[in-house]
Amino acid sequence: MSPDDRRPFPPGSYPVVVVGSGPGGLQTSYCLRRLGVDHAVISADEEPGGMFRRFPLFQRLITWTKPYAPVERGTREYERYDWNSLLGDEPAHRAILPPLMDGTSYFPSRPEMEAGIRRFTEVAGVPVRFGCVWERTARDEATGGFVLGTSDGEYRTGVAIFAVGMTEPWTAPIPGLDGATHYVDVRPAAHYVDKRVFVVGKRNSGFEIADGLLPVARQVILGSPRPARLSIMVHSTAAARARYLQPYEDHVLAGGTLVLDVSIDRVERSGDGWRVFAAGTTRPGDFVFDVDEVIAATGFRTPLGDLADLGVAGFFDGGRLPRQTPFWESPTVPGIYFAGNVTQGSIGMKKYGTPSNSAAVHGFRYNARVLAEHVAAKHFGVERERPPVPREELVGYLLQEATTAPELWNQQSYLTRVVESDPAVGPVDGGIAPLEAFVDDRHGVDAVAVAVETDATGDIHPAVYVRRGGRVDEHLLPSDPQHDFTGGDHRAQLESVLGDLAG
Amino acid sequence: MAAPNEIVDQLSGSVLFSDLPRPQLEEVAHSIEEQWFSEGQRVLRQGFTGSGLYFIVEGEVAVEIDGQERARLGRGEYFGEVSVLLGEPPVADVVATGPLRVLVLPEPEAEAFLKAHPSVMYRMMQAQARRLRAANLFRG
Numbered sequence: 001m002s003p004d005d006r007r008p009f010p011p012g013s014y015p016v017v018v019v020g021s022g023p024g025g026l027q028t029s030y031c032l033r034r035l036g037v038d039h040a041v042i043s044a045d046e047e048p049g050g051m052f053r054r055f056p057l058f059q060r061l062i063t064w065t066k067p068y069a070p071v072e073r074g075t076r077e078y079e080r081y082d083w084n085s086l087l088g089d090e091p092a093h094r095a096i097l098p099p100l101m102d103g104t105s106y107f108p109s110r111p112e113m114e115a116g117i118r119r120f121t122e123v124a125g126v127p128v129r130f131g132c133v134w135e136r137t138a139r140d141e142a143t144g145g146f147v148l149g150t151s152d153g154e155y156r157t158g159v160a161i162f163a164v165g166m167t168e169p170w171t172a173p174i175p176g177l178d179g180a181t182h183y184v185d186v187r188p189a190a191h192y193v194d195k196r197v198f199v200v201g202k203r204n205s206g207f208e209i210a211d212g213l214l215p216v217a218r219q220v221i222l223g224s225p226r227p228a229r230l231s232i233m234v235h236s237t238a239a240a241r242a243r244y245l246q247p248y249e250d251h252v253l254a255g256g257t258l259v260l261d262v263s264i265d266r267v268e269r270s271g272d273g274w275r276v277f278a279a280g281t282t283r284p285g286d287f288v289f290d291v292d293e294v295i296a297a298t299g300f301r302t303p304l305g306d307l308a309d310l311g312v313a314g315f316f317d318g319g320r321l322p323r324q325t326p327f328w329e330s331p332t333v334p335g336i337y338f339a340g341n342v343t344q345g346s347i348g349m350k351k352y353g354t355p356s357n358s359a360a361v362h363g364f365r366y367n368a369r370v371l372a373e374h375v376a377a378k379h380f381g382v383e384r385e386r387p388p389v390p391r392e393e394l395v396g397y398l399l400q401e402a403t404t405a406p407e408l409w410n411q412q413s414y415l416t417r418v419v420e421s422d423p424a425v426g427p428v429d430g431g432i433a434p435l436e437a438f439v440d441d442r443h444g445v446d447a448v449a450v451a452v453e454t455d456a457t458g459d460i461h462p463a464v465y466v467r468r469g470g471r472v473d474e475h476l477l478p479s480d481p482q483h484d485f486t487g488g489d490h491r492a493q494l495e496s497v498l499g500d501l502a503g
Numbered sequence: 504m505a506a507p508n509e510i511v512d513q514l515s516g517s518v519l520f521s522d523l524p525r526p527q528l529e530e531v532a533h534s535i536e537e538q539w540f541s542e543g544q545r546v547l548r549q550g551f552t553g554s555g556l557y558f559i560v561e562g563e564v565a566v567e568i569d570g571q572e573r574a575r576l577g578r579g580e581y582f583g584e585v586s587v588l589l590g591e592p593p594v595a596d597v598v599a600t601g602p603l604r605v606l607v608l609p610e611p612e613a614e615a616f617l618k619a620h621p622s623v624m625y626r627m628m629q630a631q632a633r634r635l636r637a638a639n640l641f642r643g
Contacts, residue, residue, distance in 0.1 A: 225530040263529035279525075331541045439548065439551070
């Protein structure tokens, strides 16, 4: 570190240290700063953007940003249609991505996304110490906090927030597969011209590769034990997205592509190519495939460094994600938090098996705001304002939130709008909170929370959770073909559910 | 030789899945998800929709109705099946009594799963029959 180093946040003591300069770290820093919580942001990268500096591999996102939407661009409601801009508290900080898109697709290109994140840091002023590599972590015995050893020196803090992305390549433990190409190392499509390619994995990354290779490959075979799950069938962005389904249609119409349910026993080199040994799962039978290339689209893990030595516990395939509380804190090492797509490890209610959108920007950007509020309150005594909600407006307010709140739509069954009953002033706005934290808080004041949920049939409806005397009951309201829950029927039902809370 | 997979090993050791050949166990392992819960965390919630079928891999749970503990379940046991089979919200809370690791099959997938794996359904019926017998003996 040279004496004329002008980078912000030199090593030292900070109330909070955020690690990472992808959308998760930047959103968390922005929200902490707005709450007046002093902190440092350090990043191993040289530029903002995180994973979007390199991925998706075929250079276009699967999350949309609609330049023209049913509501005005730049409003809070518009966030529901713009999944990729970071959140801003001021108009100039909002909806930054749409003007940077060239209009050819409502899925931003990777360079457009990267440019949008960079623009956000410039416009909103989110300083980062780049080129500062987090290398090790230890307990600060003197304070009970943590010491983060970095390439620039030591950072001491009571609260460390890791927004390091679930971005480290992970190869399924199939004998021989570690010698094959991982998704992150897939070469340009031209390399696969007239080749037979076996893709291990039938999630989005597998289908993305298959889709990218359709114009060039002689044959693409996708194989994994479980049948492909399609977003339009299971109502979740975690399943294979519609825009990658061309390989699936090719398979269904017998065009040459194969999408197989197989358990792969092993993968071996064979001459210049590979041999894949597999057994059918949904349909018994043994297979041997001779192919030119094998690609492991088996996912990612979180680069948690030495956090396990500190006691941070992981889960999912031997620890690909850290375990987290509903407020994204390590349950085994309090004071260690996570932001960004790692927050998918805080599973929440997962009603009907539908995961949150915490793996994507449009989900975790809201987690970041809730996390910042939680850290500010818990560690620094900065309580959010709780403005009164006039009793006569309570029903209308909750139904309006269910109809338009981007937090509730983008994080269904995961984040909720809370209104608490304050004995002195009546209903007060308790803000956005994790639904799981609300329903399992048996000691909280009487309150109501509204969420948006999709059930097993795909029906999208508001769900109302009422806490009285420590007991929380669930009440489902009906759906609406236009997703407008503000009409008379919904009002009447919610009034009946709320009873004295609204009376 | 099958690929090493800890969840597959866990499943093959439980009575419920003991009849499945290895490839099918792999499919099951990829169809159900691992979740962890801390002490005191609720896994099933009385009266809440959209739950699932849970298999305990590590740890123990308490079954509570209206706050009263009624039973404890441990490693190798499962819960949520009544709610999933009847399509109704659970009639009890299920709470982790310590660190708990479970495998989860969400309600929307349970019916197709059980129909696709009759041997699992048969083992489940045996378990229900034993519970019924025990309940009848207790009554008698």
